[in-house]
Amino acid sequence: MKRYSWLIPTLYILFLMLPIYWLVSMSFKTTNEILGSFTLFPTEFTLDNYRKIFTDPVWYNGYRNSLIYVSINTVLSVAVALPAAYAFSRYRFLGDKHLFFWLLTNRMAPAAVFALPFFQLYSAIGLFDTYLAVALAHTLFNIPLAVWILEGFMSGVPKQLDETAYIDGYSFPSFFIKIFIPTIAAGIGVAAFFCFMFSWVELLLAKTLTAVHAKPIAATMTRTASSSGYELGLLAAAGTLTIVPGAIVIYFVRNYIAKGFALGRV
Amino acid sequence: MNKTVNQKAWLFVLPVLVLVAFNAIIPLMTVVNYSVQETFGNNVFSWAGIIWFEEVLTSQRFHASLGRQLFFTFTILAIEVPLGVIIALAMPRKGIWVSVCLVLMAMPLLIPWNVVGAIWNIFALPQIGMLGNLLNGMGIDYNFTRQPGDAWATLIAMDVWHWTSLVVLLAYAGLVSIPEAYYQAAKIDGASSWAIFRYIQLPKMKRVLTIAILLRFMDSFNIYTEPFVLTGGGPGNSTTLLSIDLVKVALGQFDLGPAAAMSLVYFLVILLLSWVFYTLMMRDEEQ
Structure with missing residues (x-):
């Protein structure tokens, strides 16, 4: 039985790749070919769909906008989660457990519930249609997650490390930055990965909070899908391109995923 | 770990608290505010008490969406968790294939959610999609835009495709953290693979x-x-899950009161069920 165990992951990966293959192959087809006949490979191979995306500012700005707010969100979430996670892993203080659970409850909040109030809130403070609005809104579910992950990693680091550093004459900030952060680098990698992921894939809030200037690529796609009829090839090309940043991020954190997950509690 | 009592730790938590509270409490208060008021447009509101809650809790439509939602959630949990564990158990433990498997498996997790929907839409389209074409070619009458059963099957297949990898990654992380010595001890004792x-x-x-x-x-x-x-919730209402229904009411019909009451009930259901899960599993762990 052990000998054939490789079959299971192989079949699973095949199942994962089939729809992605179909998307990529469709992105190289002409609309005529897509609607006309069923072909497994593109017969009239074309790059027109990609050319359109790279030359039309509505399309490529969508990508830029998404990447900007996702980056702001990731940096912000991890930066504020670091000291909080340290506090949860090292100290006991009034209401700590309740606070931790309350943070997690925000991870459970359905985006659909918050869409309308978020729109009103961010309009009221004049941030509507800015990168910052989406980045801040996404901290609602990313900060709790980052705190949760980092707390797990930090609890795995023995307290003796802190104590030794103080005896060696480190002040708290210099200990935290020079010793502690490098020690939990894997945890920061995993937390940043998850923040990037959940901000990159979220659409409902990002779409609600933007109109023109900060419109995410995903919103451009849905609007195109409804407004210009049935341009499946173009939609497939845009979809293919949204997979690329994710694939790059996974490639960079691949070793952290393998080892990093196990270190912490995630 | 022994934690020291230190009330100054609150200062470390403060930035998180401010940000999350800003995003959580103000909108939540807005929702609560709407849920007890009646509006006739023009920003004129009047006190409505609990009529919206009564309306939601007794409405057939809400019960139907909630039922579909529960069915969906428990079905995908019943498939994804065992499947994820099986795949994690069968995965290689070292060597180059580990990275290859992990990178490929993590792919669906990083695809924007609307693209996931779009991928499955064009994959499953009856005539031009790969899956739809294959199934119909095999003589199965498959059309997820017309037949509720097919829509459900496609929806569940999509979620399994999208999220099983998360279970695999987590389960795999748990598995690699087991020291080799445990397996050697088991081997000496002649333990079966089930044991x-x-x-x-x-x-x-x-x-x-x-x-x-x-x-x-x-x-x-x-x-x-x-x-x-x-599916857009269709055909008909057959795949209208809770949040789709909620957005229809809130942004489609702009019925703020009922939508807000529905939001709160919805949120409380999640909170309650999560809390039950959480305490049950944590209690097991402490024993």
Whole structure:
């Protein structure tokens, strides 16, 4: 039985790749070919769909906008989660457990519930249609997650490390930055990965909070899908391109995923 | 770990608290505010008491969406968790294939949710999609835009495709953290592979599986974009899950009162079920 165990992951990966293959192959087809006949490979191979995306500012700005707010969100979430996670892993203080659970409850909040109030809130403070609005809104579910992950990693680091550093004459900030952060680098990698992921894939809030200037690529796609009829090839090309940043991020954190997950509690 | 009591630790938590409270409490108060008022437009509001809550709790439509939602969530949990564990157990433990497997498996997790819906839409289209064409070619009458059963099957296949990898990654992380010595001891005792799974691997995976189940539970209960793009809640109302219904009421019909009351009931259901899950699993762990 052990000998054939490789079959299971192989079949699973095949199942994962089939729809992605179909998307990529469709992105190289002409609309005529897509609607006309069923072909497994593109017969009239074309790059027109990609050319359109790279030359039309509505399309490529969508990508830029998404990447900007996702980056702001990731940096912000991890930066504020670091000291909080340290506090949860090292100290006991009034209401700590309740606070931790309350943070997690925000991870459970359905985006659909918050869409309308978020729109009103961010309009009221004049941030509507800015990168910052989406980045801040996404901290609602990313900060709790980052705190949760980092707390797990930090609890795995023995307290003796802190104590030794103080005896060696480190002040708290210099200990935290020079010793502690490098020690939990894997945890920061995993937390940043998850923040990037959940901000990159979220659409409902990002779409609600933007109109023109900060419109995410995903919103451009849905609007195109409804407004210009049935341009499946173009939609497939845009979809293919949204997979690329994710694939790059996974490639960079691949070793952290393998080892990093196990270190912490995630 | 022994933690020292230190009330100044609050200062470390303060930035998180301010940001999350800004995003959570103000909107939540807005929702609560709407849920007890009646509006006739023009920003004129009057006190409505609990009529919206009564309306939601007794409405057939809400019960139907909630039922569909529960069915969806428990079906995907029943498929994804065992499947994820099986795949994690069968995965290689070292060598180059580990990275290859992990990178490929993590792919669906990083695709924007509307694109996931779009991918499955064009994959399953009856004539031009690969899956739809194949099934119809095999003589199966398959059309997810017309037949509710097919729509459900496609929806569940999509979620399994999208999220099983999260369970795999977490379960795998639990598995690699088991020291080799445990397996050697089991081998000396002549333990069967079932016994190894039951008494070594499963207990070690318990913590990560708890997290996997909780995350999958919460996220599947909140699911909106993927089914919206795939089926739009149809055919008819057959795949209208809770959040799709909620957005229809709130942004489509602009019925703020009923939508707000529905939001609160919805949120409380998630909160309650998550809390039950959380305490049950944590209690097991403490024993």
